[in-house]
Every structure is written in structure tokens, then in C-alpha cells.
Amino acid sequence: MTLQDILEVPTAASQSALENDVWDDDERCSYSASGEYLLDAETFPSEVHVHPGTRVICDGVFAFQDYMAMDCRPGQSIPLEERDSFLEKIHLPDSLTHIGESAFQECGQMERIRLPKGLLYIGPYAFCDCWQMEHIAIPSTVKYIGDGAFLGCINLYSMSLGQDLEYIGKDAFKDTDLHEIKLPAKNTERVKALLPKRLQKIAK
Numbered sequence: 001m002t003l004q005d006i007l008e009v010p011t012a013a014s015q016s017a018l019e020n021d022v023w024d025d026d027e028r029c030s031y032s033a034s035g036e037y038l039l040d041a042e043t044f045p046s047e048v049h050v051h052p053g054t055r056v057i058c059d060g061v062f063a064f065q066d067y068m069a070m071d072c073r074p075g076q077s078i079p080l081e082e083r084d085s086f087l088e089k090i091h092l093p094d095s096l097t098h099i100g101e102s103a104f105q106e107c108g109q110m111e112r113i114r115l116p117k118g119l120l121y122i123g124p125y126a127f128c129d130c131w132q133m134e135h136i137a138i139p140s141t142v143k144y145i146g147d148g149a150f151l152g153c154i155n156l157y158s159m160s161l162g163q164d165l166e167y168i169g170k171d172a173f174k175d176t177d178l179h180e181i182k183l184p185a186k187n188t189e190r191v192k193a194l195l196p197k198r199l200q201k202i203a204k
Contacts, residue, residue: 003143003166006120011100013039013058024051029061046088046109056098059123062087064106092116099126101146108132115139122149124169131155138162140184145172152176161203163187168194178202 021030021039027048029041036055041048041062050057088109094116101123104110111132115122117139124146127133131154138145140162147169150156156173158180164187173196181203183192192203 001120006098006143009056009098009121011056011059011098011121011123013037046086047090048087049091050093050096052093053095054093055095057092057096057100057103059100060102060105061100062090062104062107063102064108094118097121099123101125102128105129115142117141120144122146124148125151128152135159138165140164143167145169147171148174150176158182160184161191163191165191165194173199 017032017037017039020033022033023030028045029048030039031037031051031054032039035051035053038050038054038057038061087104087107090110090113092114096116096119098121099119102125103123105125105128107130109132110130111134113133113136115137119139119142122142122145125148126146127150128148129152131152133153134155134157136150136156136159138159138161141164142162143164143166145165145168149169149172151171152175154175154177156176156178159178160182161184163184178199179202181195181199183203192200195203
């Protein structure tokens with residue numbers, strides 16, 4: 001699949017899919033009728049197992065929402081330290097190819113996540129402000145990392161990049177604590193060149 005093909009896969013939940021969704025009461029998540037799209041999650045538990053066969057986690061599914069803040073009144077500004085999604089652990093199936101925009105934004109209690117082999121696309125701001133995350137391994141199949149994908153992951157210390165990577169967006173790793181970046185054995189120099197200059201210096 002080419003990068004253009006990957007970018008043409010929609011990650012926003014369509015109205016028709018939402019109107020015909022299938023609800024998983026145990027995991028507090030809803031899926032498209034085909035099971036390929038994880039559409040929404042409401043007051044989800046701290047640990048979620050995404051259904052096998054899911055290809056796309058839609059935009060903003062697990063991101064912090066104002067209703068999650070304790071004692072929040074409508075229209076009230078929520079302090080940064082209270083903007084924290086409930087999610088702590090998630091298990092992703094090998095069928096997953098796309099993680100949508102802001103899908104895990106402000107999941108501040110999620111310390112680690114295993115991205116499955118076969119993943120192709122990490123959307124803009126997908127893991128923005130996941131401040132407990134310390135390491136991320138980007139599978140070799142990933143071709144696209146969107147703008148701000150890991151922005152504000154202030155404890156992100158190390159990561160590894162895959163050989164098929166073709167695009168890293170603006171500020172994808174801004175405001176992180178990256179000290180270790182492992183480059184792939186193949187396409188090493190091409191992948192390294194995708195990084196901003198400040199990170200190229202530590203990539204090996």
C-alpha cells in the first residue's frame with residue numbers, strides 16, 4: 001500500500017457508522033457494524049481490549065473530554081493537571097492499520113503501549129500529552145507519523161523507528177525528553193533524515 005493509499009483511509013467516524021454502531025458494554029466502546037472501526041468510547045474502564053479485526057481507531061476516541069474532569073461545571077476552564085483521560089492500558093489487535101487524530105490525546109496515565117505489526121498510520125496528535133509514556137517502538141510497517149503525534153510526551157526518553165517510515169510531521173516529537181533513538185538496520189539514512197536536526201544528532 002502506497003503512502004497516498006494510506007492517507008485516503010478515513011479516520012473520522014462517519015454519521016452513518018455512528019447511527020448503526022455496535023456497543024460493547026464491557027469495554028464501554030462502540031464499533032462500526034463491520035467491526036473494522038472503533039468509533040467511540042464513553043467513561044471507559046482503565047484497561048481496554050480492542051476487538052480483533054479492528055482496522056481503524058477513529059479520531060479522538062480515547063482523548064480527554066471535559067466531562068471526565070471531577071466537579072467540572074459546563075463552560076468552566078479545566079486546569080492542565082486535571083486534563084487526564086481515564087485510560088491506563090490498551091491492547092491493540094494485529095489487524096490495526098490506522099490510529100486517528102488525537103486518538104489518545106491526554107491519556108496521561110498510559111505509561112506504555114505496544115503498537116502492532118501491520119500498523120501503517122499514526123495520526124496528528126495521536127499521543128499528544130501522554131506524559132507518562134517513557135518508550136515507544138514504531139513498527140517497521142509504519143509509513144506516516146502525523147504532526148504533533150507525540151507532542152508534550154514530557155517523559156518520552158527513548159524510541160525506535162521502523163524501516164518503512166516515509167513521513168514525520170511537524171512537531172511530532174516536540175517537548176519530549178528523547179535521549180535515545182534507535183534507527184532501523186535498513187533505510188537507516190533515509191529514516192534519519194526525516195527527523196528534525198536536533199534529534200538526528202542522537203539517532204543511532
